[in-house]
Amino acid sequence: MAGLYIHIPFCKKACHYCDFHFTQSLGQIDTMVDAIADELVMQSDFLGRDTIYTVYFGGGTPSLLEGPHLKKLMRIIQHEYALSSNPEITLEANPDDLDQAKLSTFFDHGVNRLSIGVQSFNDDHLKWMNRQHTSQQAMDTFYLARQAGFENISLDLIYALPSDNHDNWLRDLKMITTLRPEHISSYCLTIEPKTAFGNWLAKGKLKAIDEDFAADQFEILLEIMNKYGYDQYEISNFAQPGYESQHNSAYWKDEKYLGIGPSAHSYNGKFRKANISNNAKYLKGIEEGKIPFEVITLSPEDQVNEYILTSLRTKWGCDLDLLKAKYQVDLLSIKESYLERLSQQDLVFEDDGFLVLTDQGKLLADKIASDLFIESD
Numbered sequence: 433m434a435g436l437y438i439h440i441p442f443c444k445k446a447c448h449y450c451d452f453h454f455t456q457s458l459g460q461i462d463t464m465v466d467a468i469a470d471e472l473v474m475q476s477d478f479l480g481r482d483t484i485y486t487v488y489f490g491g492g493t494p495s496l497l498e499g500p501h502l503k504k505l506m507r508i509i510q511h512e513y514a515l516s517s518n519p520e521i522t523l524e525a526n527p528d529d530l531d532q533a534k535l536s537t538f539f540d541h542g543v544n545r546l547s548i549g550v551q552s553f554n555d556d557h558l559k560w561m562n563r564q565h566t567s568q569q570a571m572d573t574f575y576l577a578r579q580a581g582f583e584n585i586s587l588d589l590i591y592a593l594p595s596d597n598h599d600n601w602l603r604d605l606k607m608i609t610t611l612r613p614e615h616i617s618s619y620c621l622t623i624e625p626k627t628a629f630g631n632w633l634a635k636g637k638l639k640a641i642d643e644d645f646a647a648d649q650f651e652i653l654l655e656i657m658n659k660y661g662y663d664q665y666e667i668s669n670f671a672q673p674g675y676e677s678q679h680n681s682a683y684w685k686d687e688k689y690l691g692i693g694p695s696a697h698s699y700n701g702k703f704r705k706a707n708i709s710n711n712a713k714y715l716k717g718i719e720e721g722k723i724p725f726e727v728i729t730l731s732p733e734d735q736v737n738e739y740i741l742t743s744l745r746t747k748w749g750c751d752l753d754l755l756k757a758k759y760q761v762d763l764l765s766i767k768e769s770y771l772e773r774l775s776q777q778d779l780v781f782e783d784d785g786f787l788v789l790t791d792q793g794k795l796l797a798d799k800i801a802s803d804l805f806i807e808s809d
Contacts, residue, residue: 434482435682436513438468438505439693440494441711444528448562448628449590449621453695453709454492460711465501467718468693469508474723476512478690478700483514486679487521489543495525499537506542520545520678522586527565527573535573535580545677546577547586547617553607554600557593562628567607574611584675586615591653592646593621594639601649605656612660614675618653619668620646647795654791667745667794684742686754697728704728736761737805744801749788763787767804774800 442461443454487509489497502523509515522545523538538546552558553567565573577585587608591601608616621641623629632638654664662670666684669677682689691698695709708714708724717724730738736759743750755761764771764782771787774780779793779800789797 433485433682433687434479435486435488435679435687435689436484436509437488437490437679437689437691437696438472438494439691439696439707440464440468440489440491440497441694442491442496443493444496445562445564446628448560448632449623451624451627451630452492455711457711458496460715461496461501463715464693464711465497465504467715469504470718471692471723472505472508473512474718474721475690475692475698478698479688480700481514482688483516484509485516485519486682487515487519488679489521489523491524493526493529494523495529495534495538499534499541502538502541502543520584522547522677522679524549525573526563527569530573530576532576532580535577535582539581544582545584545586546582547588547615548573548577550587550608551590552593553604557596557600560593560595561590571607571611574613584615585613586617586677587611587613589616589618590621591618591649592641594641596649598649598652601652602656605653609656609660614672615677616657616662616670617668618670620650650795663747665747667797681746684746685748686739686742704730731808732759733806733808735759737801740804740806741798741801744787744789744804745797747788749783749786751786752782753785761806763804766806770803 439453441454441464442458443456444458445456446454521543523543524547526549535546548570550570551561551563553570555567558566574585574587589604589608623633623638623641625634629638633640657664657670662672663676664670665676666680669680671677688701689699691707694707694711694714697704697706705725705727708717708726713724736755739755739759740750740763750763752763755763771780774793778790779796781788781790789800793800
């Protein structure tokens with residue numbers, strides 16, 4: 433199984449929390465799509481002609497693409513790659529970019545999973561985050577997407593905002609469970625250094641995230657998701673049965689993927705590489721027939737630790753037999769006393785060869801994972 437990720441590095445405005453790679457120079461979209469199309473052809477052998485089961489348009493803001501852009505990219509994918517007969521094709525979107533015509537165009541060109549960046553149903557919170565849509569637009573967009581034919585929709589929410597309270601959070605969750613999307617991604621706000629929020633925090637204009645408050649909101653989230661039948665298959669991701677993100681699940685299970693576009697990362701089972709995070713240099717490189725990237729060298733210990741970190745976040749957990757077979761690491765023996773303590777504290781359990789976090793353990797996922805990391809000799 434292999435996946436294809438395409439990075440569309442454009443946004444109309446910068447959200448105050450976002451540190452992803454993008455530009456607001458929307459006049460470059462046509463040129464960038466042409467370059468991405470060229471890279472798709474140049475990279476077609478990277479995965480060894482493995483079948484592509486998932487395609488993911490991320491960003492940035494892929495919903496800024498127009499019909500001809502998407503048509504061009506999908507034609508190349510279908511021609512150059514061994515695309516599955518029933519692939520999951522996801523496109524990330526902002527509500528303010530979408531109308532009935534654009535949604536129908538996306539659907540007609542093969543997109544069958546829509547990931548909408550709602551983030552909040554509170555207009556004050558949306559303005560504070562510098563989002564460009566209103567809560568009403570978010571709701572209208574959801575219903576328009578249904579009318580366009582989308583039967584697999586994911587909505588994003590952010591929690592633990594410094595100005596938030598539990599009543600507001602419950603209202604957001606009530607709204608999202610009223611809409612009943614197939615999938616929900618909900619992330620705790622993180623304040624990154626090179627963002628507006630990071631700048632405010634450094635200047636004392638913003639409070640740091642209250643970890644206890646964030647944990648309380650996470651527990652509220654778990655309770656509501658469970659009540660409405662959403663399966664928490666990864667710490668921040670919830671799905672109705674059968675609607676887990678196949679693309680992201682492949683990442684967490686250490687499957688191969690190819691990333692196309694500026695800043696996109698790739699993994700072919702042997703090594704990882706990252707395209708340059710500079711649009712001008714990326715465009716120049718592609719024009720010259722050279723993909724500007726750097727190889728990311730991971731030591732055996734790095735590979736093990738990366739797998740522990742990502743797998744523990746999922747409902748499937750960390751495959752102990754895989755660690756032995758692929759990396760010659762017997763985690764139960766190496767970390768025996770620590771794992772016994774975690775088990776006694778009801779933070780982890782072993783299930784048929786997999787190490788899995790309990791609900792309480794999920795609150796400490798990153799800490800537990802880092803304590804399980806393998807050190808080099």
